[in-house]
Amino acid sequence: MNVRPCSMILRHAFTVWTSHDAVRDVMNRRKLLERIVQGFAAVGAGFVIYPFFKAGIPGNGATAGLEVELSDLRPGQAKLVHWLGRKVIVRRQSDAMLDYLERDANKLKDPKSKDSSQPDFARNTFRSRRPGVFVAFNNCTHLGCEVDVVNDTGVGFKCPCHQSDYDYSGRVMKGAAAPLNLEVPSYAYVSDNRLKLGMEEA
Numbered sequence: 001m002n003v004r005p006c007s008m009i010l011r012h013a014f015t016v017w018t019s020h021d022a023v024r025d026v027m028n029r030r031k032l033l034e035r036i037v038q039g040f041a042a043v044g045a046g047f048v049i050y051p052f053f054k055a056g057i058p059g060n061g062a063t064a065g066l067e068v069e070l071s072d073l074r075p076g077q078a079k080l081v082h083w084l085g086r087k088v089i090v091r092r093q094s095d096a097m098l099d100y101l102e103r104d105a106n107k108l109k110d111p112k113s114k115d116s117s118q119p120d121f122a123r124n125t126f127r128s129r130r131p132g133v134f135v136a137f138n139n140c141t142h143l144g145c146e147v148d149v150v151n152d153t154g155v156g157f158k159c160p161c162h163q164s165d166y167d168y169s170g171r172v173m174k175g176a177a178a179p180l181n182l183e184v185p186s187y188a189y190v191s192d193n194r195l196k197l198g199m200e201e202a
């Protein structure tokens with residue numbers, strides 16, 4: 001037997017075997033890389049989507065609405081509730097407060113809430129569905145500071161940051177740094193003493 005051709009055959013076989021191995025190695029690495037990238041993409045998507053679920057965007061029915069009990073509020077009293085990552089003021093207004101709302105419109109920047117943000121049902125003097133209960137996000141419309149609930153001769157809310165004053169229905173006073181009235185969210189009554197934030201009236 002000729003030794004030389006035999007060694008050539010063996011060398012060729014070894015080359016083919018090792019090159020297959022190398023190709024397999026590259027493919028395995030590529031698959032691994034693809035899986036790592038897919039993993040990162042899934043985690044990234046989770047980070048993007050999670051806050052929306054947490055906030056209860058419309059369609060996520062379990063958390064989109066929040067019921068608020070009113071029977072424990074005496075006239076003038078307010079409560080703060082957390083909804084969609086923000087605080088909402090719910091205040092029962094006294095008769096004296098309601099009287100104030102119907103006078104001194106000339107002291108207000110946007111008395112008819114033409115430029116301010118509220119559902120259509122709240123585009124009225126009381127900025128509410130029913131006179132006697134006022135609901136608004138508690139962020140000042142200047143730079144978003146949280147307003148304090150007060151009862152100070154016509155002033156119902158004060159911003160501690162730059163002293164903007166709002167009346168009992170969240171309408172901002174002339175001369176304030178805040179440009180607009182407090183933002184009113186959508187809500188509806190589910191009973192006489194219970195409302196639901198985020199709900200449209202049927």
Ligand code: FES
Pocket residue numbers: 140141142143144145159160161162163164177178
């Ligand atoms: S943030 Fe309220 S007045 Fe500036």
